[in-house]
Amino acid sequence: MKKICVFAGSNVGTSPEYEQKAEELGQLLVSNNIELIYGGSKIGLMGRVADTVLAAGGRAVGVMPRNLFRGEMVHPNLTELHEVDGMHERKALMSELSDGYIALPGGLGTYEELFEVLSWSQLGIHKKPVGVLNVQGFYQPMADMLERTVEAGFMQRSNLGLVLVEAAPQELLRQMLSYTPPVQTNKWNELK
Template sequence: MKRICVFAGSSVGNDPVFIKKTEDLGESLAAKDIELVYGGAKSGLMGVLADQVLNSGGKVTGIMPSHLFEKEIVHPNLTEMIEVGTMHERKAKMSELADGFIALPGGFGTFEELFETVSWAQIGLHSKPLALYNIAEYYAPLVQLIEHAIKAGFVPEDNRELFIDSNNPSSLLNEMERKK
C-alpha cells in the first residue's frame, strides 16, 4: 500500500486517548512509508494525524474544496495540497489516490465519508480495504448496528467483511495489507 485515505474529525474529542492513538497511527503510517491522503485541515484529529506523519518523516496530501478554505484552516505544511471545486470532487479524488481507507473517530462528515466508501465497496465500485480505527471503542455502537442490520436481513452477512476493526495501528495496517 502506497497511500491510505483517512477520514477523521475536525475536533479532537473529549478524551486525550484520541490524540495519543491518532499520533500512533501517524507514526505507523510514516514507518511503513505509506502516504496519508486526507481532507487537508490542520484542526482536530485531522491535523494531529497530518502533523504526526510529517514529524515522523512521512508524506501528506490534503484535498480541500475551494469554499472550505475560508471555513477550515488549511494545513500549511503538507507535502501536497490539492484544491478541488466541490465535496464530491474531494471524495472522488481521495478515492482515486487511496489504496485503502481508515476511519478515525469523528462526527457526521466522517460518518458520511465512511458510509459512502463502504456503500461503494458493497456495490463493487472499489475493492480497497476499509478499516475502523476503533480508539476507546468509539466505533463499538456502529459495529453493533451493522451486526443488527445483518441479523435483521438488511445487510448481507458477508458484507461484515468489508470492515476491518482494530484499535492497534500496526495490526490495522497489516490486516489492510493482507486484504489488498
C-alpha cells in the first residue's frame, strides 16, 4: 500500500485527542512510506494530518474543487495539488489515486465520503481497505447502526467486513496492510 486517502473533518473538534490521533496517523503514514491523498485543506483535522506528513518529509497530495472553497483554505505547501471541477470529480480522483481509505472524525462531508467508498466496495467497484479511526468511540454509533442494518435485513453480514474500526492508528494501519476483502454474497435477498 503506497497511498492512502484520508477523509477528515474541516474542523478540529472539541477534544484535543482528535488532533493528537490525526497527527499520529500522519507520522505513521510517513514512517511506513505511505503518501497522503486528501481534500487539500490547511484547516481542521485535514490540515493537521497534512502538516504532520509534510513536516516529517512525507508526500501530501490534495484534491480540491476550483472556486468551491475560499483560496485561503488550500494548503500552501502540498507536494501536489489537483484542482478539479466539482465534488464528484474530486472524490473520483482521490479514489483513483489511492490504495485504501481512512476516515478520521468529521462531519457530513466525511460521512458522505466514507459511505460512498463503502457502497462502492459492497458493489465490487473496488476491493481496497476502508478503515475508520474510532477516536474516543466517535464511530461506535456507526458500527452499531451497521450491525442494526444487518439485523433488519438491509445488508448482508459479510458486508460488516468491508470496514475496519479501530481506535489506535497503528493497529488500524496494520489491519489495512493485511486486508483481504470479505467474500461477497448476493446483495439482494429477493434474488437468492
